[in-house]
Amino acid sequence: xxxxxxxxxKIKNLIFEGHADKARELVQSxxxxxxxxxxxxDNPDIDDGYVGTPEYLLRNGDxxxxxxxxxxxxxxxxxxxxxxxKLQLSYTRIxxxxxxxxxxxxTWLDLSGNQIGxxxxxxxxxxxxxxxxxxxxxxxxTPL
Numbered sequence: 715x716x717x718x719x720x721x722x723x724k725i726k727n728l729i730f731e732g733h734a735d736k737a738r739e740l741v742q743s744x745x746x747x748x749x750x751x752x753x754x755x756d757n758p759d760i761d762d763g764y765v766g767t768p769e770y771l772l773r774n775g776d777x778x779x780x781x782x783x784x785x786x787x788x789x790x791x792x793x794x795x796x797x798x799x800k801l802q803l804s805y806t807r808i809x810x811x812x813x814x815x816x817x818x819x820x821t822w823l824d825l826s827g828n829q830i831g832x833x834x835x836x837x838x839x840x841x842x843x844x845x846x847x848x849x850x851x852x853x854x855x856t857p858l
Contacts, residue, residue: 722752726770734777747789753781754791763799767806775806783813811835833858
């Protein structure tokens with residue numbers, strides 16, 4: 715348990731220091747469902763299908779999306795996060811929405827104030843009734 719907590723702390727420190735890519739590589743190399751649990755335990759408002767970004771990831775939305783999209787089934791968080799219907803991801807510096815492709819149950823999605831240029835990966839999110847993309851440098855909304 716102590717080693718696990720040290721690994722989670724190391725990953726969070728890498729993110730804080732601006733090394734989200736290294737943190738992602740470490741998460742993948744450790745291949746431990748408990749890592750995902752530790753990284754997502756601080757997630758706000760995980761009820762009624764709503765998920766927001768943990769505070770330590772507010773400037774690393776791309777990392778958060780990749781984390782959400784790759785939660786191992788063995789992680790105790792899996793069912794909570796796979797049944798997400800509402801995602802609050804505004805102003806989290808997201809540039810790539812590709813990890814959202816598998817979240818076809820989403821009905822509400824706030825991606826405002828990010829760095830998204832291509833919305834093509836969102837085209838299959840057919841359950842969406844509300845989508846906020848304001849404040850993004852989107853090139854073309856035709857795919858939607």
